[in-house]
Amino acid sequence: MNGASVAVCNLGIALTSRPILSKVSFEVSPGEILAVIGPSGIGKSTLLRALAGLVSAREGDVSVRNGAERGRIAVVFQEPRLLPWLRVADNVAFVLQGPRQQRKGRASAALASVRLQDSEGAWPRQLSGGMAQRAALARALATAPHLLLLDEPFASVDALTRMELQEYVAALWREHEFTVVLVTHDIDEALYLADRILVLGGDPASVHAELEVPIPRPRSRTNPQMLALREPLLRTLAETLSPPTP
Numbered sequence: 001m002n003g004a005s006v007a008v009c010n011l012g013i014a015l016t017s018r019p020i021l022s023k024v025s026f027e028v029s030p031g032e033i034l035a036v037i038g039p040s041g042i043g044k045s046t047l048l049r050a051l052a053g054l055v056s057a058r059e060g061d062v063s064v065r066n067g068a069e070r071g072r073i074a075v076v077f078q079e080p081r082l083l084p085w086l087r088v089a090d091n092v093a094f095v096l097q098g099p100r101q102q103r104k105g106r107a108s109a110a111l112a113s114v115r116l117q118d119s120e121g122a123w124p125r126q127l128s129g130g131m132a133q134r135a136a137l138a139r140a141l142a143t144a145p146h147l148l149l150l151d152e153p154f155a156s157v158d159a160l161t162r163m164e165l166q167e168y169v170a171a172l173w174r175e176h177e178f179t180v181v182l183v184t185h186d187i188d189e190a191l192y193l194a195d196r197i198l199v200l201g202g203d204p205a206s207v208h209a210e211l212e213v214p215i216p217r218p219r220s221r222t223n224p225q226m227l228a229l230r231e232p233l234l235r236t237l238a239e240t241l242s243p244p245t246p
């Protein structure tokens with residue numbers, strides 16, 4: 001098993017005087033896919049950045065472990081963030097360590113796993129949005145992460161490409177068994193990919209609800225069980241948008 005275990009305990013974050021997250025607690029088991037949903041501006045990206053160690057906690061703590069060691073973490077952001085002056089393969093190799101030939105080999109393997117082997121020599125500007133996002137996924141995978149953090153990674157592509165990218169994530173997850181935390185606004189994406197969905201709500205935000213998605217894989221998008229979970233999930237999400245009752 002390659003997946004990290006994640007434990008978030010009473011996490012509180014304030015980037016200014018106003019707290020964004022407060023008393024956020026949850027765990028993610030090795031190899032689990034957790035989706036995080038919630039209204040815009042609630043603190044989902046902030047939570048992901050805290051998991052990646054990019055912002056520090058004001059209260060509580062975050063631990064990402066791979067057995068006795070710290071787990072390796074990779075992040076895919078909403079936009080691909082490829083370096084325009086490096087060819088696709090070099091963009092992937094750039095984040096790796098070790099001898100050049102070895103880095104090139106790992107970059108090629110990662111690009112092949114997202115079917116971009118023919119674009120190794122291309123410049124980022126020559127890629128479509130979906131291809132660029134696949135390259136970003138390859139760059140994350142090349143580091144052999146124990147925890148993959150995805151922040152609305154497919155938000156800017158068309159519906160079909162988005163489904164194709166979701167298939168990639170599902171297939172790569174089956175192969176590598178890393179743990180995934182996926183931030184998304186798309187409840188169908190959350191239901192298709194996740195084992196469990198965390199709904200953030202409140203100001204400052206905390207875990208408003210948690211929903212299990214006990215559907216065997218591989219999943220079909222028209223699985224009636226999955227469709228049945230849409231309704232309670234939408235209702236829960238709507239609760240986070242309505243003002244609290246006095």
Ligand SMILES: Nc1ncnc2c1ncn2[C@@H]1O[C@H](COP(=O)(O)OP(=O)(O)OP(=O)(O)O)[C@@H](O)[C@H]1O
Pocket residue numbers: 015016020038039040041042043044045046047
């Ligand atoms: N660097 C920062 N400094 C100060 N405040 C910030 C910073 N980054 C984000 N915030 C604030 O933190 C809150 C949560 O932002 P965050 O980006 O985590 O939301 P989000 O849930 O990811 O939203 P979206 O769904 O729109 O991406 C917002 O009120 C935002 O204004």
Ligand SMILES: [Mg+2]
Pocket residue numbers: 044045046
């Ligand atoms: Mg965000």
